[in-house]
Amino acid sequence: MTDLFERTFQRSDASMSVGMVGGGQLARMTAEAASALGIRFVVLAADPTDASVDVAHDVVIGSAKSIDDLRALGARCDVITFDHEQVDVDAVRSLEIEGHRIRPGSHTLEVATDKSVMRETLAGAGIEVPKFQLVGSPESAGEPGNQLQSSLAVIESFSAVHGWPVVLKASRGGYDGKGVWKAADLGEAERVCVAALKAGVSLIVEEAVPIDLELAVLVARRPGGESVTWAPVETTQIEGVCRETLVPGRLERDVAALACDVARAVSDEVGAVGVLSVEMFWARGELMVNEIAARPHNAGHWTIEGSVTSQFENHLRAVLDLPLGQTTTTAANVACVNVFGSGEDLDPRQRLPLAMELPGAHVHLYAKAPARGRKLGHVTVCGEDADDVRYRALEAARRLGTPLPDELVANEALPVTEELLSTEALS
Amino acid sequence: MTDLFERTFQRSDASMSVGMVGGGQLARMTAEAASALGIRFVVLAADPTDASVDVAHDVVIGSAKSIDDLRALGARCDVITFDHEQVDVDAVRSLEIEGHRIRPGSHTLEVATDKSVMRETLAGAGIEVPKFQLVGSPESAGEPGNQLQSSLAVIESFSAVHGWPVVLKASRGGYDGKGVWKAADLGEAERVCVAALKAGVSLIVEEAVPIDLELAVLVARRPGGESVTWAPVETTQIEGVCRETLVPGRLERDVAALACDVARAVSDEVGAVGVLSVEMFWARGELMVNEIAARPHNAGHWTIEGSVTSQFENHLRAVLDLPLGQTTTTAANVACVNVFGSGEDLDPRQRLPLAMELPGAHVHLYAKAPARGRKLGHVTVCGEDADDVRYRALEAARRLGTPLPDELVANEALPVTEELLSTEALS
Numbered sequence: 001m002t003d004l005f006e007r008t009f010q011r012s013d014a015s016m017s018v019g020m021v022g023g024g025q026l027a028r029m030t031a032e033a034a035s036a037l038g039i040r041f042v043v044l045a046a047d048p049t050d051a052s053v054d055v056a057h058d059v060v061i062g063s064a065k066s067i068d069d070l071r072a073l074g075a076r077c078d079v080i081t082f083d084h085e086q087v088d089v090d091a092v093r094s095l096e097i098e099g100h101r102i103r104p105g106s107h108t109l110e111v112a113t114d115k116s117v118m119r120e121t122l123a124g125a126g127i128e129v130p131k132f133q134l135v136g137s138p139e140s141a142g143e144p145g146n147q148l149q150s151s152l153a154v155i156e157s158f159s160a161v162h163g164w165p166v167v168l169k170a171s172r173g174g175y176d177g178k179g180v181w182k183a184a185d186l187g188e189a190e191r192v193c194v195a196a197l198k199a200g201v202s203l204i205v206e207e208a209v210p211i212d213l214e215l216a217v218l219v220a221r222r223p224g225g226e227s228v229t230w231a232p233v234e235t236t237q238i239e240g241v242c243r244e245t246l247v248p249g250r251l252e253r254d255v256a257a258l259a260c261d262v263a264r265a266v267s268d269e270v271g272a273v274g275v276l277s278v279e280m281f282w283a284r285g286e287l288m289v290n291e292i293a294a295r296p297h298n299a300g301h302w303t304i305e306g307s308v309t310s311q312f313e314n315h316l317r318a319v320l321d322l323p324l325g326q327t328t329t330t331a332a333n334v335a336c337v338n339v340f341g342s343g344e345d346l347d348p349r350q351r352l353p354l355a356m357e358l359p360g361a362h363v364h365l366y367a368k369a370p371a372r373g374r375k376l377g378h379v380t381v382c383g384e385d386a387d388d389v390r391y392r393a394l395e396a397a398r399r400l401g402t403p404l405p406d407e408l409v410a411n412e413a414l415p416v417t418e419e420l421l422s423t424e425a426l427s
Numbered sequence: 428m429t430d431l432f433e434r435t436f437q438r439s440d441a442s443m444s445v446g447m448v449g450g451g452q453l454a455r456m457t458a459e460a461a462s463a464l465g466i467r468f469v470v471l472a473a474d475p476t477d478a479s480v481d482v483a484h485d486v487v488i489g490s491a492k493s494i495d496d497l498r499a500l501g502a503r504c505d506v507i508t509f510d511h512e513q514v515d516v517d518a519v520r521s522l523e524i525e526g527h528r529i530r531p532g533s534h535t536l537e538v539a540t541d542k543s544v545m546r547e548t549l550a551g552a553g554i555e556v557p558k559f560q561l562v563g564s565p566e567s568a569g570e571p572g573n574q575l576q577s578s579l580a581v582i583e584s585f586s587a588v589h590g591w592p593v594v595l596k597a598s599r600g601g602y603d604g605k606g607v608w609k610a611a612d613l614g615e616a617e618r619v620c621v622a623a624l625k626a627g628v629s630l631i632v633e634e635a636v637p638i639d640l641e642l643a644v645l646v647a648r649r650p651g652g653e654s655v656t657w658a659p660v661e662t663t664q665i666e667g668v669c670r671e672t673l674v675p676g677r678l679e680r681d682v683a684a685l686a687c688d689v690a691r692a693v694s695d696e697v698g699a700v701g702v703l704s705v706e707m708f709w710a711r712g713e714l715m716v717n718e719i720a721a722r723p724h725n726a727g728h729w730t731i732e733g734s735v736t737s738q739f740e741n742h743l744r745a746v747l748d749l750p751l752g753q754t755t756t757t758a759a760n761v762a763c764v765n766v767f768g769s770g771e772d773l774d775p776r777q778r779l780p781l782a783m784e785l786p787g788a789h790v791h792l793y794a795k796a797p798a799r800g801r802k803l804g805h806v807t808v809c810g811e812d813a814d815d816v817r818y819r820a821l822e823a824a825r826r827l828g829t830p831l832p833d834e835l836v837a838n839e840a841l842p843v844t845e846e847l848l849s850t851e852a853l854s
Contacts, residue, residue, distance in 0.1 A: 015776055016776065016779075036456075036459060036731075036790075036792075037791070038776050039776075317783065323780060330757060352443070352464065365463075
């Protein structure tokens with residue numbers, strides 16, 4: 001029996017309430033899970049058109065970086081949690097001191113929102129990460145000219161050991177491939193450094209890992225450390241953007257088991273509460289942690305239908321310190337394909353009838369205004385046959401207007417049937 | 428490609444919208460399905476504390492029987508549908524004439540909301556129903572004294588053929604066992620008739636069917652007649668209230684197949700659009716239709732996790748004339764047990780931690796104020812073993828404060844394990 005249970009037991013209003021910072025699709029899907037459990041769900045949304053505003057029980061319009069807006073959210077809920085990492089960790093820390101219950105807490109957020117802190121924390125705990133080095137932050141040096149030279153010196157000496165190309169990453173603020181650049185030589189690295197200095201962005205330099213597979217493991221963890229993992233998934237990333245999630249995809253059973261151990265170790269190390277997504281590379285016969293996100297994650301959308309308990313429900317359970325739900329998969333194979341906009345004129349909601357013709361296609365749309373490249377929804381299909389579920393999910397996403405890049409359709413390990421390739425192009 | 432699709436394709440606001448008359452838990456669960464599909468969902472709720480008000484995208488507070496309030500709902504949505512039958516069919520008919528799209532339509536509602544019309548319609552179409560006779564309506568006769576005598580004459584001659592006891596039912600307004608009385612002799616029948624005359628309620632008299640099993644089949648039907656059925660379920664009714672739903676329960680395969688045929692025939696006969704629940708008796712080696720409800724129904728709550736597509740999603744698909752989703756069950760056995768209040772002091776939301784300890788228990792709470800006998804939620808468990816899923820669902824409901832009557836626990840055909848019976852009584 002948790003302390004929260006004791007507390008809510010005393011209250012005249014029996015409803016537990018969760019407040020989420022950020023009003024996007026993750027908040028929308030968390031709202032659906034909260035509704036089912038009878039839990040009140042409040043969002044702090046930047047804009048009244050945000051995806052979750054229509055379905056949340058209560059809404060605060062404001063900024064995730066404003067301490068006053070965070071306080072306003074905190075006044076309306078028992079626990080504050082997050083649907084993105086664009087938060088001010090200092091503001092979160094202040095709120096914690098004021099007595100607000102924030103899960104995950106400021107320590108976890110600091111590690112998850114700053115790649116240099118994340119890399120150093122995990123490497124320090126003996127968890128494999130790509131070889132990396134801090135290039136130095138704009139605040140840490142004196143003259144811009146000197147700083148550029150010292151940055152390039154770091155990159156040059158790093159490349160002398162690990163070779164070219166290298167990967168340069170912004171420590172903070174990157175997501176969906178933003179804030180990541182590949183540099184083939186010192187000239188390319190210089191252009192990135194100059195732009196980063198101008199923008200006031202700290203960089204880290206990393207080896208270009210010869211990736212065999214990209215995968216992700218989601219963990220849900222309670223404040224006391226109890227945790228569950230879902231089945232590891234293979235993700236297909238194109239230009240840093242997750243396009244599809246396959247369960248189990250090409251992951252061997254022993255790699256999957258190892259990946260779960262790594263993800264749990266990471267979640268313990270960063271003191272995660274709620275869902276933590278751990279994205280990894282399988283390369284050179286070993287697993288390396290690439291990214292972490294301390295929130296429900298795109299790589300876990302398949303859990304809504306593909307698992308006994310979804311990531312959204314277990315996120316709520318974890319931040320409320322309730323017993324976690326079973327994470328068993330409900331089918332031998334699950335495919336989840338993201339729906340992206342192809343332009344402002346084609347709204348996937350107009351295409352629902354076409355996608356719904358595909359048997360077993362679970363369509364999720366986030367009710368966002370369409371725009372080219374904008375993530376507007378996803379489709380999940382569960383079934384016995386890997387090729388079949390992938391075909392139906394891809395085809396449903398295509399019918400909803402998603403442009404399917406060649407890389408996605410031509411995944412040799414999981415070939416898509418001819419039918420998909422031969423269907424007519426979208427009008 | 429449906430006409431609605433054509434229509435929404437033209438609109439600048441791409442979102443399709445559904446308006447539901449009634450703001451209870453059925454609307455709440457439909458709102459969750461609408462959110463996932465990116466469909467706008469508006470409710471006409473009698474009270475701001477109704478279960479769906481917090482989660483609907485938009486709310487009209489008003490009466491389901493007021494034509495003005497129905498018009499206000501119609502102005503905010505593409506299609507009007509229902510979460511209960513306490514509607515004025517004449518008002519619905521007027522709105523249809525004004526051009527509102529209402530699904531199910533007034534014809535279906537008339538059959539579903541008046542037991543005498545329903546019995547006559549189905550019997551006229553050759554569908555088996557219990558033997559019945561109209562007792563006469565208060566409006567149809569002259570003096571109250573004469574009317575009582577003529578009512579009793581009908582009942583007496585009916586019982587001369589079909590024996591005592593008989594069942595007396597109010598034609599309109601009954602649900603969850605309300606409006607149904609068993610009369611052992613003419614004296615008991617007279618007491619019911621006197622009260623009914625006083626209240627202005629029409630009665631029908633029916634044989635007391637020697638029920639072997641109670642079952643229900645849900646159908647989802649599009650305007651053009653395309654329909655799907657879910658697996659028939661055994662229901663346990665205590666005092667006319669559905670307490671649990673078992674899939675497949677004790678239903679033999681051939682009875683289940685026949686029940687699906689009957690349900691489809693009923694849905695075609697009444698011209699259903701959306702979900703239609705058909706409750707039946709298995710008695711004397713044949714199926715008889717007892718009740719129908721033209722809306723999502725308690726006997727279909729198991730479909731949220733137990734079927735590829737839930738009744739709520741298929742209700743939305745059907746009323747929007749979108750392709751219907753697969754209704755395959757996701758497990759060999761599913762048990763769904765209702766959560767009832769035991770009093771005002773015990774809110775099941777306070778007991779979530781206890782229920783969540785049970786593996787695979789999908790808890791749904793409707794965020795309603797607790798009261799003795801009030802339906803506050805349900806628990807669904809899916810799995811391989813019938814006894815095991817039933818035990819877990821019953822135990823979770825019990826932990827949430829549901830009083831479990833002996834009849835429920837002592838279902839001999841599906842015995843509950845000793846563990847349930849020996850667990851401590853609720854505090």
